[in-house]
Amino acid sequence: MSVLTNENLTPQDILAKAQKLRPQLGDAFRDEIVTSLYGEAERIAQRAVHTTKDKRWDFDQRIDRIVTSPVWGLPIMLLLLAAVFWITIVGANIPSQMLATALFWLEDKASGLFTAWGIPWWITGFLWHGIYRGLAWVVSVMLPPMAIFFPLFTILEDLGYLPRVAFNLDFLFKKAGAHGKQALTMAMGFGCNAAGVVATRVIDSPRERLIAILTNNFVPCNGRFPTLIMLATVFVAASFSPVAASFVAAGSVLAVVLIGVFFTLLVSWVLSRTLLKGEASAFTLELPPYRRPNIGRIVYTSLIDRTIFVLWRAVLMAAPAGAVIWVLGNIYVNGNSLAIYIANFLNPFGVLLGLDGVILLAYIIAIPANEIVVPTMLMVYTGTGMMIDLPGLDGLRTLLIGQHGWTLLTAINLMLFSLLHNPCATTIATIYKETKSAKWATVSVIITLGLAFLVTFLTASFARLIGWA
Secondary structure (H helix, E strand, O other): OOOOOOOOOOHHHHHHHHHHHHHHOOOOHHHHHHHHHHHHHHHHHHHHOOOOOOHHHHHHHHHHHHHOOOOOHHHHHHHHHHHHHHHHHHHHHHHHHHHHHHHHHHHHHHHHHHHHOOOOHHHHHHHHHHHHHHHHHHHHHHHHHHHHHHHHHHHHHHHOOHHHHHHHHHHHHHHOOOOOOHHHHHHHHOOOHHHHHHHHHHOOOHHHHHHHHHHHHHOOOOOOHHHHHHHHHHHHOOOOOHHHHHHHHHHHHHHHHHHHHHHHHHHHHHHOOOOOOOOOOOOOOOOOOOOOOOHHHHHHHHHHHHHHHHHHHHHHHHHHHHHHHHHHHHOEEOOEEHHHHHHHHHHHHHHHOOOOHHHHHHHHHOOOOHHHHHHHHHHHHHOOOOOOOOOHHHHHHHHHHHHOOOOHHHHHHHHHHHHHOOOOHHHHHHHHHHHOOHHHHHHHHHHHHHHHHHHHHHHHHHHHHOOOO
C-alpha cells in the first residue's frame, strides 16, 4: 500500500502493482463487479423511480426462472433441439424424395435428347450424369431440410430464446476459455458451418472469435445430416417399430451433436491454453423480452438470407465434384474404374480407422459438398458410372452389411468421422475470408482432420482389443 500512496507514483508503477495483485483475484471477479454494478443501479432506480407493475415483464421473468434455471435450463434446451431435429428429419423426407424425382426426371429427358441429337456419350454423361446429377443431389438433399430447419431456428431467434441458450452455456465456454456467444454461432452452424463462421462477428474479442471459427466445424451442418440420418436409421433404429424409429433416429443424431459439443469445448480449452492463450473476456448479456415472432422477418431471413444463400454456395461447389466422380467412375483401366483403383489404394488406411477405402474416397470427392458422400459411396459400391438414389432401407442393409461387410463399428466410426472431419470447401473459403489468413484456414483443416483420424483410430483399436470387431 505504501507504493500506492507515494506522491511520486507513475502510471507504470500503478500498472505494475495491478499486474502483481491480479493473480490474487478470483476467477469470478468480473461477474462480481458486474453484479455489484447492476445491483447498485437497481437500488438507485428503486429509490428514484416509481412505476406501476409491468405484468408482461413479470411474465418474462417467470419464464426465465425456468428456461435459465441451473436445473431445467439445459434439459429444456436439449428437448427443443431434439424436437427441431425430429421435425426436420420427418418433414424433409417426402419433399426431398419428390424434388429428387423431378430433378432426375429432367435429367433423363435431357440426356435422352442429347443422345437423340447424336452428341457423344461422354459429353452427355459428363454434363448430365456428372455435373447436373451432382447438383440435383445437393439441391434435393439440402433444400427441404434447410427450408424446415432455418425457419424453426429463426422462430427461436425472433422469439428471444437464443440469448437464453448463450446464457445457459456461458459457464461451460468460460471454463473452456471461450466466449458465451459462441453458443449462438454453433446454433447457426447446424444449418451451415460457413454461416456459423460468419456469425462469429458477434464476438468482439479477436482471440475468442478465432476460437469460435476454428471449432464451428464440430457442429454437424445440414450437409452431414443425410449421412448421420442414414446411419442412425439403418444401424440404430432398424430394430424398432416404424412409429418409434423416427424418434430413435432423432435421438441418435442428438447424441452425435452432444459429442460435437464436447469436442467443441475440449478443443476450445486446448486452443485457449496453447495457440490462442488468454483469459475469457467478460460476457454481460441483458436478456431481451420475449416477443411475438415477425412472420415477414422469419420468411425473409430463413428462406432468402439463409437457405437460398447457403444453397447457392453449395451448388457452386458441388458442380466440380459431380464432374470428378463421373470421370473417376467412367474411365476404366484393365477392367476397373479409376474410382475402384483409388478406393483399393486407400483401403488399408481406411481399415485402420475402422472404415474402408470407398468411404475415404467419398469424403475426398465430397470436400466441395458433404451432401454427395452417400451417393458417391453407393456409386462405387455398386459399380455404376453415376451417383444413384438410396435403394431403400432393406436394400441399404443388403448392400452395406451383406455385400461389403459393414459392422456396427463401421457405422459408429463413420458417424464420428462425419462429425469431426475437415470443413467443406465453402467453409474453408469462408474461414479464409473472415480471418484474412491462409494460416488459420489451414489450421482449421489440420485440427479437424487430425482429430477425426485420431478418434476413429483409437475407437477401432479399442474395439479390436476387446474383441468387439
